[in-house]
Amino acid sequence: MNAPLPNQAIRKPIAAAMLESLKALFGDRLSLAEAVRDQHGRDESPYPPLPPDAVVFAHSTDEVAALVRLAVAHRVPLIPYGVGTSLEGHLLALEGGISVDLSQMNQVIAVNPEDLTVTVQAGVTRKQLNTEIRDTGLFFPIDPGADATIGGMAATRASGTNAVRYGTMRENVLALTVVTGEGKVVRTARRARKSSAGYDLTRLFVGSEGTLGIITEITLKLYPQPEAISAATCSFPTVEAAVRTTIETIQLGVPIARCELLDALTVKAVNARNGLGLPEMPMLLFEFHGSAAGVAEQAETVQAIAREHGAAAFEWASKPEDRSRLWEARHNAYFACLQLKPGCRSFTTDVCVPISRLAECITETISDTARSPLPAPILGHVGDGNFHCAILADPTRPDELEEAERLNGRIVARALAMDGTCTGEHGVGMHKMDFLRDEHGDDALELMARIKRSFDPQNILNPGKIVRV
Amino acid sequence: MNAPLPNQAIRKPIAAAMLESLKALFGDRLSLAEAVRDQHGRDESPYPPLPPDAVVFAHSTDEVAALVRLAVAHRVPLIPYGVGTSLEGHLLALEGGISVDLSQMNQVIAVNPEDLTVTVQAGVTRKQLNTEIRDTGLFFPIDPGADATIGGMAATRASGTNAVRYGTMRENVLALTVVTGEGKVVRTARRARKSSAGYDLTRLFVGSEGTLGIITEITLKLYPQPEAISAATCSFPTVEAAVRTTIETIQLGVPIARCELLDALTVKAVNARNGLGLPEMPMLLFEFHGSAAGVAEQAETVQAIAREHGAAAFEWASKPEDRSRLWEARHNAYFACLQLKPGCRSFTTDVCVPISRLAECITETISDTARSPLPAPILGHVGDGNFHCAILADPTRPDELEEAERLNGRIVARALAMDGTCTGEHGVGMHKMDFLRDEHGDDALELMARIKRSFDPQNILNPGKIVRV
Numbered sequence: 001m002n003a004p005l006p007n008q009a010i011r012k013p014i015a016a017a018m019l020e021s022l023k024a025l026f027g028d029r030l031s032l033a034e035a036v037r038d039q040h041g042r043d044e045s046p047y048p049p050l051p052p053d054a055v056v057f058a059h060s061t062d063e064v065a066a067l068v069r070l071a072v073a074h075r076v077p078l079i080p081y082g083v084g085t086s087l088e089g090h091l092l093a094l095e096g097g098i099s100v101d102l103s104q105m106n107q108v109i110a111v112n113p114e115d116l117t118v119t120v121q122a123g124v125t126r127k128q129l130n131t132e133i134r135d136t137g138l139f140f141p142i143d144p145g146a147d148a149t150i151g152g153m154a155a156t157r158a159s160g161t162n163a164v165r166y167g168t169m170r171e172n173v174l175a176l177t178v179v180t181g182e183g184k185v186v187r188t189a190r191r192a193r194k195s196s197a198g199y200d201l202t203r204l205f206v207g208s209e210g211t212l213g214i215i216t217e218i219t220l221k222l223y224p225q226p227e228a229i230s231a232a233t234c235s236f237p238t239v240e241a242a243v244r245t246t247i248e249t250i251q252l253g254v255p256i257a258r259c260e261l262l263d264a265l266t267v268k269a270v271n272a273r274n275g276l277g278l279p280e281m282p283m284l285l286f287e288f289h290g291s292a293a294g295v296a297e298q299a300e301t302v303q304a305i306a307r308e309h310g311a312a313a314f315e316w317a318s319k320p321e322d323r324s325r326l327w328e329a330r331h332n333a334y335f336a337c338l339q340l341k342p343g344c345r346s347f348t349t350d351v352c353v354p355i356s357r358l359a360e361c362i363t364e365t366i367s368d369t370a371r372s373p374l375p376a377p378i379l380g381h382v383g384d385g386n387f388h389c390a391i392l393a394d395p396t397r398p399d400e401l402e403e404a405e406r407l408n409g410r411i412v413a414r415a416l417a418m419d420g421t422c423t424g425e426h427g428v429g430m431h432k433m434d435f436l437r438d439e440h441g442d443d444a445l446e447l448m449a450r451i452k453r454s455f456d457p458q459n460i461l462n463p464g465k466i467v468r469v
Numbered sequence: 470m471n472a473p474l475p476n477q478a479i480r481k482p483i484a485a486a487m488l489e490s491l492k493a494l495f496g497d498r499l500s501l502a503e504a505v506r507d508q509h510g511r512d513e514s515p516y517p518p519l520p521p522d523a524v525v526f527a528h529s530t531d532e533v534a535a536l537v538r539l540a541v542a543h544r545v546p547l548i549p550y551g552v553g554t555s556l557e558g559h560l561l562a563l564e565g566g567i568s569v570d571l572s573q574m575n576q577v578i579a580v581n582p583e584d585l586t587v588t589v590q591a592g593v594t595r596k597q598l599n600t601e602i603r604d605t606g607l608f609f610p611i612d613p614g615a616d617a618t619i620g621g622m623a624a625t626r627a628s629g630t631n632a633v634r635y636g637t638m639r640e641n642v643l644a645l646t647v648v649t650g651e652g653k654v655v656r657t658a659r660r661a662r663k664s665s666a667g668y669d670l671t672r673l674f675v676g677s678e679g680t681l682g683i684i685t686e687i688t689l690k691l692y693p694q695p696e697a698i699s700a701a702t703c704s705f706p707t708v709e710a711a712v713r714t715t716i717e718t719i720q721l722g723v724p725i726a727r728c729e730l731l732d733a734l735t736v737k738a739v740n741a742r743n744g745l746g747l748p749e750m751p752m753l754l755f756e757f758h759g760s761a762a763g764v765a766e767q768a769e770t771v772q773a774i775a776r777e778h779g780a781a782a783f784e785w786a787s788k789p790e791d792r793s794r795l796w797e798a799r800h801n802a803y804f805a806c807l808q809l810k811p812g813c814r815s816f817t818t819d820v821c822v823p824i825s826r827l828a829e830c831i832t833e834t835i836s837d838t839a840r841s842p843l844p845a846p847i848l849g850h851v852g853d854g855n856f857h858c859a860i861l862a863d864p865t866r867p868d869e870l871e872e873a874e875r876l877n878g879r880i881v882a883r884a885l886a887m888d889g890t891c892t893g894e895h896g897v898g899m900h901k902m903d904f905l906r907d908e909h910g911d912d913a914l915e916l917m918a919r920i921k922r923s924f925d926p927q928n929i930l931n932p933g934k935i936v937r938v
Contacts, residue, residue, distance in 0.1 A: 114716055114825035115854075137720075157665040168663050170672070171640055184912040192821040193853045194637050195890035196626040196676055198897055198905050198935055199917045203639070203672030207665055224722035247583055251606075253693035255724070294763055352661040356583035384662045421664035428667055436667050443653040448668045450923035455916065466667055 011096040014053050018074040022056065022098075025066055029057040029104075040079075040099035043086040044146075045431060046345040046395055052079060052093035057101045061177055061185055061216040064100065068214065069183035071098065071460050079462050080210040082123060082149030086156060087348055088429025090209055094464040100214060102151055108132045109217065117174060117191055119219045122151025138222040141166040141257075144425065145331045151215050156427040157207030161330070164250070164383030165257045165289070166223065168425065173206050177217035181456035191219055204451070209427050210462035212455045226289035230299060231258075231323045232314040234286070234306050235279045239263060239366065241309040242282045243359035246382045248305045250355065254298050258287035261380035261387065263366065265340070266333055269377055273336035274329050279312065284382070285330055286314075287323075330379075337377045337390045344392040347404040351415035352386035352424030361418055362387055365411055374403055386424035412438070428466045436466070480565040483522050487543040491525065491567075494535055498526040498573075509548075509568035512555040513615075514900060515814040515864055515873075521548060521562035526570045530646055530654055530685040533569065537683065538652035540567065540929050548931050549679040551592060551618030555625060556817055557898025559678055563933035569683060571620055577601045578686065586643060586660055588688045591620025607691040610635040610726075613894065614800045620684050625896040626676030630799070633719070633852030634726045634758065635692065637894065642675050646686035650925035660688055673920070678896050679931035681924045695758035699768060700727075700792045701783040703755070703775050704748045708732060708835065710778040711751045712828035715851045717774045719824065723767050727756035730849035730856065732835065734809070735802055738846055742805035743798050748781065753851070754799055755783075756792075806846045806859045813861040816873040820884035821855035821893030830887055831856060834880055843872055855893035881907070897935045905935070 014022075022030050031037070032054050041051030058064050071078050077097025084091060093099065105121035108129065112118065113136040120129060127147045129140050144153060144160035152158070154176065159168035166172065175189035178201075188201040205213055236242040239261070246259050262270065262283045271278055286302060288295040303314055317326045329336075338346060353361050362378060369376035369389065380387030391407050393400035412422045412435050422435035437445055448467045452459075459469055483491075491499050500506070501523050510520030527533050540547050546566025553560060562568065574590035577598065581587065582605040589598060596616045598609050613622060613629035621627070623645065628637035635641065644658035647670075657670040674682055705711040708730070715728050731739065731752045740747055755771060757764045772783055786795045798805075807815060822830050831847060838845035838858065849856030860876050862869035881891045881904050891904035906914055917936045921928075928938055 112823065112825060114720065115823040116720065117823065157669075159663055163663060167640070170663070170669065171636070180912065180916065186910070186913045186916065188909075188913065190885070190890050190908065191823045191888040192855075192890045192893065193824070194628055194632060194639070194821055194855065194893050196819075196892045196894050196896040197890045197901070197908055198676070198914075199681075199920055200626075200639065200669075200672045200676055201909075201913060201916060203669045207667070207669055212668075224720060226722065251583065251585065251693060253695065291766060293766060297760060297762060350665075352663055354581065354584040354586065354660045355662070356581060386661075386663065416659070419660040421659050421661045421666045423665045424661065424663050425665050427665040432666070439659065439666055440657075440670075441655070443649065444655045444657065444670060445667075447649065447655065447670060447924065451668055451920060454919035454923045 014076060015074055018070060018076060021070050022054065025063065026056045031055045039084070040081055040091065040101065041093050043084050043089065043091045045087050045089045045429070046347055047089045047092055050092040050094060052099040053096045055099045055101055057104050059104055061179060064179045064214050064216055065183045065185050067100065068179050068181070072182060072458060075458055075460060077460050077463050078214065080151070080155065080214045082152030083125065083147070085146035085148045086152065086429065087426045088431040090156070090427065090429040090465060092430065094430070102216070103149065105216065111136060113138060115191065116222045117219055118222055119217060120150050122149060122216050122218065124150050126150060126153065133222065137225055139225050140220055140222055142169060142172055145334070150218050150220065154206050154215055154218050155209050157425065159425040161258045161260055161381060163381060164259055165255055169206055170203060172221045173202060173218055174221060175219040176202055176205050176215050178205050178213040178215055180213050181461050207427065209429065209465050211452060211466050212461060228292040228295040229287065229289055229323065230295055231285065231287045231317045231326055232299070233278070233283055233326065234314050235281045235283050235312040237281065237310045239282045239362050240359040241311065242284050243362065243382055245284065245306045245309045245311065247355050249302050250383060252301060254301050255290070256286060256298065256302065256383060257289040258285065259383035260285040260330055261382040262333060263378040265375065266337060266377040266379055269336040269340050270329055270333050273332065273339055276329070285326065333379055334390060337392065340375050340377065341392040343394060345395050347391040347393060347408055349389040349391065349408055349411045350386070350423045350426040351411055351420055352384060353415050353418045353420030355385040357418040357420070358382060358385050361414060364414060365389060368410060369407055372403060372407055374400060374407065376407065384424065385420070430465060433466065433468065483545060484543055487539060487545060490539050491523065494532065495525045500524045508553070509550055509560065509570065510562050512553050512558065512560045514556050514558045514898070515816055516558045516561055519561040519563060521568040522565045524568045524570055526573050528573055530648060533648045533683050533685055534652045534654050536569065537648050537650070541651060541927060544927055544929060546929050546932050547683065549620070549624065549683045551621030552594065552616070554615035554617045555621065555898065556895045557900040559625070559896065559898040559934060561899065563899070571685070572618065574685065580605060582607060584660065585691045586688055587691055588686060589619050591618060591685050591687065593619050595619060595622065602691065606694055608694050609689055609691055611638060611641055614803070619687050619689065623675050623684050623687050624678050626894065628894040630727045630729055630850060632850060633728055634724055638675055639672060641690045642671060642687055643690060644688040645671055645674050645684050647674050647682040647684055649682050650930050676896065678898065678934055680921060680935050681930065697761040697764040698756065698758055698792065699764055700754065700756045700786045700795055701768070702747070702752055702795065703783050704750045704752050704781040706750065706779045708751045708831050709828040710780065711753050712831065712851055714753065714775045714778045714780065716824050718771050719852060721770060723770050724759070725755060725767065725771065725852060726758040727754065728852035729754040729799055730851040731802060732847040734844065735806060735846040735848055738805040738809050739798055739802050742801065742808055745798065754795065802848055803859060806861065809844045809846065810861040812863060814864045816860040816862060816877055818858040818860065818877055818880045819855070819892045819895040820880055820889055821853060822884050822887045822889030824854040826887040826889070827851060827854050830883060833883060834858060837879060838876055841872060841876055843869060843876065845876065853893065854889070899934055902935065902937065
């Protein structure tokens with residue numbers, strides 16, 4: 001992945017008049033400092049940074065609306081920013097402009113325990129949210145690993161380890177407050193659990209990556225904290241055996257809460273980083289939620305299926321602290337993988353296929369990447385058919401970057417041929433725009449482009465991401 | 470509800486050249502017969518029919534695409550038609566044009582049991598689907614009562630009695646094949662269970678009521694048939710007690726499959742129609758799905774909650790035939806209500822509120838309608854906060870029609886004031902266009918209008934429904 005070329009023809013310094021207006025609006029919450037701009041011009045992708053011309057730290061929806069109106073008047077790009085954990089170059093200032101940092105909009109606005117809903121500002125992170133609502137007996141399950149902001153998770157249609165049971169941001173956002181491309185403030189829906197009232201603006205903004213509007217508030221579904229939780233690991237002779245166990249579990253309707261695959265190479269990396277002695281074979285991590293009796297019943301069913309596929313015995317982690325250690329290791333597996341090759345960066349793929357094709361897709365991917373000089377450990381949300389291959393390349397070596405892109409392209413092509421998607425949960429950003437066309441075709445992309453043009457006629461909302469207009 | 474005035478300025482007969490092309494395309498599947506046109510110009514709303522100028526019976530997506538290109542060339546409106554069970558005037562030919570009957574596109578195209586997915590043509594009905602897939606051990610849970618087509622259910626974002634556990638069409642459509650306003654064929658998504666690949670075209674077409682494109686194929690999620698099912702009825706001293714039982718059940722995370730409220734007047738109507746002796750008090754109908762042990766545990770929890778709210782004992786229907794009889798009575802409750810006032814038609818409201826406000830909303834509605842000369846029995850999908858009030862009016866009496874609209878308007882205003890929606894599952898059609906504006910505001914409606922204009926530049930797709938352009 002070479003440095004993307006900023007569009008110099010379009011990029012121009014912010015006009016003095018606009019800078020004055022920005023100062024009036026944001027005071028010392030406007031920053032032109034290089035370090036601040038650099039931090040806001042990157043994400044967790046391997047792209048080198050492309051900093052914006054300025055960063056503002058917004059405190060309210062009205063401020064964001066005033067900013068958009070200003071940006072429209074001066075035709076200056078705006079890039080919404082949470083905590084910078086996106087993975088596909090979403091935050092790079094391709095055409096310059098202003099990064100709109102929403103992390104200080106971090107208030108939980110309203111908890112409605114009887115309705116199992118909460119409304120938060122966009123900058124609230126998922127861990128903060130769960131800490132603040134703990135006493136209600138409810139929790140918000142979506143867990144992409146990183147402690148991302150709820151606004152960023154909505155904007156990228158994020159999901160993660162719990163999606164097999166609780167769904168993704170698509171299913172769990174009830175309503176949004178959005179500042180439109182003309183600086184109007186729109187509430188996309190009411191707080192009812194379902195509605196047939198017109199076009200589904202909520203779902204249109206979820207996953208729009210800041211290109212159609214700026215999300216400033218989000219109403220989410222919450223869930224009762226399960227009465228009982230237990231977690232286990234289990235080793236399998238092959239990836240296929242682990243995936244077949246997953247398929248049968250889901251086919252039987254076992255309401256499993258988490259079902260995560262680590263391939264042998266990932267287990268090895270986790271062992272090395274955490275000083276663990278896990279068998280270096282494909283492994284599933286399970287988590288069961290329910291009543292005490294329900295959890296026991298689920299676990300028994302899954303163990304029987306796993307045994308039929310030649311699995312080793314379950315290793316249980318029933319105490320909260322053991323469970324935390326286990327999921328900490330899972331969430332840090334990405335960092336453990338990076339240490340397999342010091343100095344490297346990861347090109348993290350994100351394909352998702354129908355689960356009937358998953359074993360084949362992962363097995364072919366492993367056999368393909370095994371022939372490559374680059375290590376490519378695999379982590380998967382296999383209950384959803386989604387897996388990540390962390391292709392490890394030295395960013396200073398063009399041959400490795402090229403090889404990483406070659407493998408990435410082959411993995412996406414394989415998933416598309418299996419009726420899968422190029423991205424299960426990371427989004428499109430800059431990096432997957434061509435894959436998006438391969439996946440949907442020209443006519444569907446034209447519909448997307450029409451939406452973009454009609455919502456953002458001046459193309460100032462995170463331009464150069466998702467669709468070209 | 471007076472007869473809507475057809476827009477005579479716009480309405481014009483189909484040109485001879487177009488008729489020739491239609492004959493060439495559809496042969497004897499083109500009908501100009503008055504009886505056929507009349508049947509296609511009405512739905513289950515109280516509106517008098519407004520027939521289209523012609524009806525075609527489509528057999529393939531390509532035929533529909535050819536039809537749209539023809540309609541664009543001649544600027545003739547197209548109104549997709551399934552089996553005519555919509556409720557808000559969706560099917561009335563306000564500006565004339567052609568009704569596109571999709572009921573003969575009734576093939577189940579592909580069942581993928583390992584993936585828990587099925588792809589069907591738009592004209593497959595939900596009962597047909599469940600009959601055809603029975604042997605797989607899977608089922609499709611969405612049940613709006615009527616044996617609607619899957620295409621129609623997707624187009625109106627339908628739900629019904631099972632939504633509290635399985636969600637609505639919003640959550641259960643994975644992908645669509647859609648003919649666009651220019652006669653292109655677009656597949657909105659792949660068959661993966663989740664995706665972050667660009668704008669969510671699938672959810673945009675779900676609930677678009679034929680105004681943005683014509684849905685011809687649908688890929689749905691399926692679910693394992695539960696190992697055990699049991700159903701029960703239970704009478705409560707007040708609506709409030711029944712609703713509080715529902716709220717606590719959901720707050721505890723009991724995965725109840727159905728939870729339906731009938732008010733005392735509805736129970737009376739059901740007794741009269743079915744010769745039953747149910748206590749004429751507010752009643753909940755429950756259904757539990759799960760393992761045998763799981764179902765027993767759920768039922769025990771709910772019974773304990775109901776007892777605390779002064780409920781009578783549960784009456785169980787564990788045998789499939791008893792269960793069928795029970796749900797048949799529930800589904801026919803609408804027709805039972807119609808018999809409370811012979812010769813009447815029902816103005817069926819469809820508000821949905823956050824469940825914390827539901828008891829208050831229903832209680833105020835009953836006290837309001839009790840002062841009206843019109844009977845207004847209530848049926849509710851109370852687990853979702855959604856209820857229907859069947860306001861019974863004589864369609865030949867202007868004073869009753871006016872009174873029905875007055876009550877309807879008050880019910881919607883009450884729901885909106887409680888952060889609810891004017892329609893939980895019936896859609897907007899013609900009848901709720903003004904309520905839609907009350908609910909979303911001008912700026913959100915402008916976004917909807919932009920989508921409409923950019924997807925259907927000539928306004929030929931079910932014109933005059935959802936948004937004015």
